[in-house]
Amino acid sequence: MHARTRIAVGAAGALAAASFLAGCGGAGSSGTEAPRGGTAAGAGCAPVAGSKLVVLDDDKKLQNTDNVIAAVNAKAANPALLAAVDKVAATLDTSKLIELNKAVDVDRKTPKVAAEQFASANNLTAGLAQGPGGKLTVGAANFSENQILGELYRIALTAAGYQVTVQQIGNRELYEPALEKGEIQVVPEYAATMAEFLNKKVNPGTTTEISSPDLDKTVSGLRTVGEKVGLTFGQPSPAQDQNAFAVTQAFADKYGVKTISELAAKCSGSATVLAGPPECPQRPKCQAGLVQVYNFKAGKFSSLDAGGPQTKSALTTGAASVGLVFSSDGALAAG
Known part of the structure; x- marks a missing residue:
């Protein structure tokens, strides 16, 4: 659907972010406890299948404004x-x-x-x-x-x-x-x-x-x-189409997460699977940024596509906990 590669925006910070990842023991390392609503401390949050996808609030403003x-x-x-x-x-x-x-x-x-x-x-x-x-x-x-x-x-x-x-x-x-x-x-x-x-x-x-x-x-x-x-x-629209991170509604309900900060606090750990394009682990608007800005550490990264059908299918079928999507994707429609 998309011809834009927003995860490339901010590539100047990729090296620093990659160094940060290495300092934390790698993109798949754990190290934060999961408060009530997650799994056992440090175990992460296993995927939960469901037909409806919801975007987690980027409450610390990792993404730039693609209005x-x-x-x-x-x-x-x-x-x-x-x-x-x-x-x-x-x-x-x-x-x-x-x-x-x-x-x-x-x-x-x-x-x-x-x-x-x-x-x-x-x-x-x-x-x-x-x-x-x-x-x-x-x-x-x-x-x-x-x-x-x-x-x-x-x-x-x-x-x-x-x-x-x-x-x-x-x-x-x-x-x-x-x-x-x-x-x-x-x-x-x-x-x-x-x-x-x-x-x-x-x-x-x-x-x-x-x-x-x-x-x-x-x-x-x-x-x-x-x-x-x-x-x-012209004037910018309130409408945005930018990188976003989605989970199933069933996942959000089970673990009590609505924001990326809550995901990081409750779901960093080995059971959590992050899905995205192959370059995501090194990109400052994808996994590297999630670590640097939110201290979110997934247990596993699943290399799929950039907000496309593979990532969305991994979420809905219970193969991924959280995945990179685009914020205006029709799959996010209510109902």
């Missing part, structure tokens, strides 16, 4: 265009984005149909001012969520008087240069990931991150580097 935000070619930007994409941003939140993803990835609607139904139900086009008109091309990355967002931009921009085409243009390495050149004018983006992509482009060789868990700081850094390559940005 949905419109990237716009600066020469094409005008108040009416920005107002239209900002209306999309304001209408969404993470729960609504989850439901949109469910509509496409689970219920098998097309991105166009899902977007049109959402726009109608949420009065997306109400009150939009007319712009100067003309043709606009909205680019979309090659995964369903971004295509849904592209269709929402199309609907809002059409209501603002533009003739809009949505064009799927693959990954960021392909569509970002096209956006700079004005071959496309608007792309749905993610604040922290885009900030670091442009940061490395504008400041080659830098090891200093400009994204952070603080949304205002992330967007400020994003606007600064964007200006240097001829891009501007």
